[in-house]
Amino acid sequence: MATNLRIPGPTPVPPSVMDAMRREMIPHRGPDFKTLYLDTLRMAREAHRTDGDVLTWPASGSAGWEVAVVNLFSPGDPVLATICGDFGERFSRVATIFGLDVRELVVPWGQAVTPELLRNALARDPDVKGVFLTHNETSTGVTNPLPELAAIVREHGALVVVDSVSGVGGLPLEMDAWGVDFVLSGSQKAWMCPPGLLICAVGPRAWDAVARSAFPTFYWDLTANRRLAADGMTPTTPSLTLLYGFHTALERILDQGLEAVWDHHRRLGEFTRRGVTDLGLELFADPVYASNTVTGIMLPIDHSAKAIVKAVRDKFGVEIGAGQGKMADAMLRIGHMGWCDEAALQDTLDAIGSVLRARGFVPTRATVMASTS
């Protein structure tokens, strides 16, 4: 039985992408690679809705935090890290490791970073040169209001640096129209590929910042990467297999149309949230900002997330996520991005319901009320 992989990444890889990855190795300085890579980057720009640069590295998505920090800033630079979950915390930690002067705007997990909170934070720390935003917080299932936040940061004159690992490719992202300067993501979420490819989109204001950065860089050197990418090459040996897959995944997304893909994710998000409340369970995220790629579920206090994840896996072959960080054992998470449909989500919800009922869970009046309201 194939696993029903419903963790918030890695996500299932469609057969067409799997097949593309069977292509044999080719010289990475030869004409076939150049054609492949230039075409991949062209499609990736389209998928980010940007006329700027999109560049890739063999690396995890998390490396994108380091790429942003060491290319766009210098030691001691004041930045504002907005934090509404585990991944926002990590972005802040990376900036701290490299000696940026990090100010934090922290909101409770499950809540979003709102325009009002951001405006107040920037008023308190007017000197910040960049603001780190998490497009979609994978640890809580919250989508921050990126267009509004980006506009405020722009107005302030700081760089808009966005972790969109579980966003882009699934959630609306209009990089140029929204004034976003830097977007990082990984291949294994809405891009429907295996993990191992880092994708960074870089706009013109970000390039100005790169020119001013004092950090030493080699592997993450954005300028070297851009110079070679213009000619369909990479500074080090590229991850051919993952690029074969990414090329096919991008074709699939653009053939379907970005708006259609975003709409598909919106429907999957609504379907999942309705299913969760129908089970008598509580959604973790503020409903106004609930994510259409990841749903967080608050567990009743007498249940252990790890135990439920294991039971759902062992009994039903469904892989869901527990929480992260401080919420590790108190939350469940369902991923619904990339290659996913309602049937797979219904199976997932049924499996969670069955395991919880077998463990004595009875929806309380309050949760039933909420689900029917």
Added chain:
Amino acid sequence: MATNLRIPGPTPVPPSVMDAMRREMIPHRGPDFKTLYLDTLRMAREAHRTDGDVLTWPASGSAGWEVAVVNLFSPGDPVLATICGDFGERFSRVATIFGLDVRELVVPWGQAVTPELLRNALARDPDVKGVFLTHNETSTGVTNPLPELAAIVREHGALVVVDSVSGVGGLPLEMDAWGVDFVLSGSQKAWMCPPGLLICAVGPRAWDAVARSAFPTFYWDLTANRRLAADGMTPTTPSLTLLYGFHTALERILDQGLEAVWDHHRRLGEFTRRGVTDLGLELFADPVYASNTVTGIMLPIDHSAKAIVKAVRDKFGVEIGAGQGKMADAMLRIGHMGWCDEAALQDTLDAIGSVLRARGFVPTRATVMASTS
């Protein structure tokens, strides 16, 4: 027609490794991944002949230079970079970028770093804390005498830091017996996998150095990687597909036996060199140090390497390498590591001979004499 891929990496991927990479995605914190990763690292230690740690990252092999520099040293530390080709030069450049105090031992391309040269260099620069050695210089086809060089560095009390990208898995490497402290490699050479996986082996003296390093690290943090690897986990999402492949490639290598694999490469190296001289062409490397994974061919002065590489590709479907750096248009390179046999090499030699003859190449008396002596 399948390409006969005889560049010095990426190398062809055997069908068993390709098949392994079709495995579906799994949770990277789940029990199946832990089993896979612990087993992979166990086999990788065996393939390095070390009881130390072997760790991996989603990254190119070149990133290993940065991993070594920012984990084992501190800004201003004096190190000796030994350079006999393009990759040795790059290792030195990375150390310079990060502010190490780099002394260089440069030998002419085609020559090896000999024990005598190294001893003299260390006498001139007795304060160096580490020596960078290239096990096999991919740009020239030279294998440096690593056991002798490592012994001299050890005696001197400095760290033995080895780029073995085109060595380990094909050439003899006995990390612990030879006293090597750090070995970096990439998946796409003798490991027979696609590019995208960085492999670093770390011995006890290297760990002592890590504890003293003052560089900030996040993605390349060796200590964090080791702590999680002990439990079959990785600090960021691992490259599942490439690890599926690497696991199968290691099984294949260890099933065959390391000595048998090394012997196979020795035979392929001898076969290639004999074939090159039989064509009336000149080997680029000092014959005492000729590599058994990569053969460099000196081109007659009136031929362009780029033109010959293109003609060999277009007429025969064989992919060979031109030179690198200053030798870019003056040399050819044939890779014979990983999944390779005599038939593929004979086809390669035939193709090169045919293209050269069609372009008017006639072996001179000197080259014919050399080939029959």
